[in-house]
Amino acid sequence: SFPDGRHFDNPKFGVIPENTVLTVNTRTRQIIEQWGNNTFYMAHGLAVDSVENLWLTDVGMHQVFKYSNGERVLTLGESFVPGNDESHFCKLTDVVVSNDGSKIYVADGYCNAHIVKFDSKGNFLKEYAMPEDEQPLLIPHSIVLIEALDLVCVADRENGRIVYFDDEINDDDGDDETNENNQSQVKAIIDHPLMRTVYAIHYDPIKHRLYAVSGRLRQSYAMGFTLSVHPESFGQIITTWEPNDKFGDPHDLALSANGRSLYVGEIRPNRIDSFNVLN
Known part of the structure; x- marks a missing residue:
């Protein structure tokens, strides 16, 4: 995609013809809106x-x-x-x-x-x-803000x-x-030894936790992490998590507005994993 490592090969790959931004109903898992065709390249x-x-x-x-x-x-x-x-x-x-x-x-x-x-x-x-x-x-x-701690x-x-x-x-x-x-x-x-790579992070301002997801690296499986951001236990891993059939290649991570559901976007396979957030 980038022959010299910096410039996108537009003549070869061109614009994405499909809609790239999808709004999904998390209850029915149906796409309710989509747009962005012929707009983005990567x-x-x-x-x-x-x-x-x-x-x-x-x-x-x-x-x-x-x-x-x-x-x-x-x-x-x-x-x-x-x-x-x-x-x-x-x-x-x-x-x-x-x-x-x-x-x-x-x-x-x-x-x-x-x-x-x-x-x-x-x-x-x-x-x-x-x-x-x-x-x-x-x-x-991936980048997030913890504004309470600057x-x-x-x-x-x-x-x-x-x-x-x-x-x-x-x-x-x-x-x-x-x-x-x-x-x-x-x-x-x-x-942490378990975090061989870190692909995405997301902050939960309600529970004061940071969620992270790693990628696969050689013989290491991809894994989700819940970390504390409380001053007395800052950076400590609270727990790890993964889907029943293991992660493929997780790439991004998001938390629902109410803080009850965590979503991980994967690119191999192309899917979104949903997790219930426990106290």
Whole structure:
């Protein structure tokens, strides 16, 4: 799909002709709405903000899109132009928005190794990256916010860890100062022998838990994890979980609005697994 690792082979693969965004009734499991045909090239990340705007990332186009009532109202990045600056991404993976809608966070991505923060209009604010003496992010694949703790949480996929960045540092810090203080940005790093890779994470603000799902790696099975974010037990694994017939290749993870159901999207096989969340 990317002959040089950065530029999407548009002449060969082209636009996705099918509808790419589906709304599913979780009780009947029936599709009740679908759209997005002839619009996206490699749709990847999906988020719904607090006022039900839809945010999507397209790996092939190197862009983030915001949709409101079915209309595209904001675009970040330049179409099919990869880069690593305040207005370009390279094969970005995920996006999340603060509860008040004032901040946008983008995981960038398959080429770059940082998180980029913007205001609600798409103006660059800052970036989060690992300090020079730490292992760089290796495919930041999923991102969530724990706003009560001022944390930006990243699934560092190929490093098999979850990195927590401090979001309390002022956004108007100069670039040189920010680069010098990357060490202070990193609040915590959670890894575990069972987490060989971490594909997706999701925060439950009701139970104060973080859910994560790993991928298959050689002889290791993919697995779901429930982790504590309470200060006294931060990062400890509460339990692990998986479907009865094991995971194939889980790729994304979401929690229902009421916190009672957890959904895992897989790409091999193409399916959505549903789990009941227990106390």
